Amino acid sequence: MNWIAKLKRLHRELLSINRRNIEYVYACNPRQYYPLADDKVLTKQWLEQLNIPVAETYMIVESFADIRRAIRTLKQQEKAVIKPSRGRGGGGIMLVVNKEGNLFSPSGKPLTDQLIRQHLADIIFGNYSFGLSDRAIIEEFIIPHEVFRNIYPEGVPDVRVIVYYGIPVLSMVRIPTDRSGGKANLHQGAMGVAIDMSTGTMLKGLWNGEYVSKHPDTEKQIEGVKLPFWNEVLEISKKIGTHSPLKYLGIDIVLSERKPVVMEINVRPGLEIQNINRKGLRGLLRRSKPKCDGKNRL
């Protein structure tokens, strides 16, 4: 194939950032419904109504008056996560492990009441959500499925599914690495792994600009490993996509030992998934459903 033909094909298949914004985000996702995705408290409430599994909420910390009770709540649980409701990019997330009434981070660093109070205050003040005031969620600490713990013992990998009008279009797994410091964030050095949509089998992963079959730190095989609960993942994605007034979504799902749990919904899902799968979203979207009309209603 010559270069001109290749470029033409790229234009037909690749979803560029301009086109994503204009033809998908603006056209498919009415702005008044953004809070459904941007505010995790609202997301969870809505998903619970749809009977979609989410991490169990222990408490929502709305104000400083709740902080004392929040610490009590934390001490009643074996493990918990504190996160800002409107945070972004995984900022402000604190993992708490309870050992006989004393709280620690998973790495064993003691978390004093003072530290937790400070962190909750930071969240409420909006330090992790663009200076807006916010609320903190204290929720279940999801332990990833054995399949993932075998590949890399730390952090929580997740599955991202791009859903367009209820159709799962493209998907990837994000696996933490030493470089990403246990975070499943591609910007910070996590590994992105392509998925065979029909079988839920992991394909090659993209890390440090190279397509690899094994985890870069543990050397464990990734390519060819089948994801657990793949049918449930697809069912959940379809259900959210069908019921949501937001028609172009990135759904983040963590696979726990027992079931898939939806962690987050994204109205502006990133485009790196195309590099990871070596597939163009534009072509996939075009072939799955006609263009948005921008008149979605709940």
Added chain:
Amino acid sequence: MSIPHIVAILLTTFTSVIIVLKFLVWDYRFEFLLPEKGYNLTVNMHFWEGEEGVRISTWLPSNDVRQHVDNISFENMGIPIHIEPTEYGTRIVWEGVPPSASGKVSYTAVLRLKAIRYALPDSVPIKQYTTPTLKEYLNETPTIQFNHPVIVAIYDSLHPKVNNAIAHLKRFYEYVSGFENRPFKGTTDAVTAALLEEASCNGKSRLLVALLRRSGIPSRLVGGIVLTSGRKRTAHQWVEVFIDGVWVPVDPTNNHFAYLPENYLKLYVGDQPLFSFKKGIGFRYEFEIQHITLPNRFFAKHLTEHPFNAYKAWKAFQENGIPLSLLTIVLMLPVGAVVISIFRNVVGMQTFGTFLPALIAAASVTTGLTYGLIGFLTVITLVSILYYPLDKWHITHNPRMSIMMVAVVSALLTSGWLAQQFDIKDITYLALFPVAVLTITAERMAQTIMEDGLKKALWVTVQTAFVIVVVYEIMTIKSLQSFFLAFPELYLVLVAIGLVLGRWTGIRLFEYWRFRHLLKNL
């Protein structure tokens, strides 16, 4: 075609119609709107061994049909100057005892020059001139020896036997301009030039004057400088011939006949030196020449007299002491913003903030681009360092921003103080930097460092700096500024560009690189 595209086309059409109307109906003229080319000339005169006083004199440029002096300034070292208009040109003399034995006096002139061509008739009879001023230009002098046998012999063999000054001039000009040009130092008289058949500008000019005077045609040497960008020490001499009541320029050295190019600066007439100085002192001169762009002299008048332009609006600002230069740069901000959106949405570059590069570029108009960039980089680096302790101590967003703003203002004050300590006046202008924008940028820079790493933050900084430079170069184009002042309806075109750009779904240039793997694998 979508509504935004239709609106964009309508806006552009409307603007074009207005501009066409302005030229056809309201009599706007390009020649009064576009900036003019000009020169900045500095003549440096160094002296030494001047303990007992110096006396240096030279000629200042003056106005005539083809040259206009906008401004002239002097550096005198406290030596008294004396300026005197004479029939040969404007003479300036520095005379007195300088504060130190060696030093420099200089003048700097801002000049607008035009090329000029004279249409000569085919035939002009040679007359008898009796006015004393003209008779002077028919005289024999020690260096223009037209009665010398060498000159006489050449004259006899060359001169056309008709009573036509033009024919004489053409014949002599062809002969002298055929000589080889030689960079002789010092004075070459007419006879020497004739014997060698080669000479520098003054030798060739003297020979031409000698032959013309022998024919009875008044002619004289002219001294000046051929303005070419850079530093040089070479002055130039050419000839003026009195034809039909007009002094017509002729340069046998660079072969210009009845024509002077745009870069010829005339300083004086007559066979005299450009510089003279008191015997006993050391003396050396040097010219520094820069091409510059000057506002059109008729711009303000033209716009005041014609309807529908932004200059009229400025009048209101002017009463409150806002200079036109400031208003102009504010008017150019939207242009800068459009350029930035092209860089971001079409090229795919990342910058700190959408308007920041335009604002820094605007602020750099007073500081100069170098100081503007250095100031921008220093301030945001210093202040983003401050972000770390603030973040570590969990200082919440609003108070954090206020503390960082204090740091930005302090940095700008410090730059003013440093400017005074080290006598760099330009950096005082850093105080004009948009404080709020710098604060927000510093915060964003710090966040980028924390979230995406130092490498990424540096990369965005490099891109921001690049965009600042490009935006600065575009915003300071004088003709573009004049256009927006004269045709403010061009803003509608900016809106049109924004509408088209905002609906553009194409692939950003940088995305071809980002998704290069897809190119291979699709």
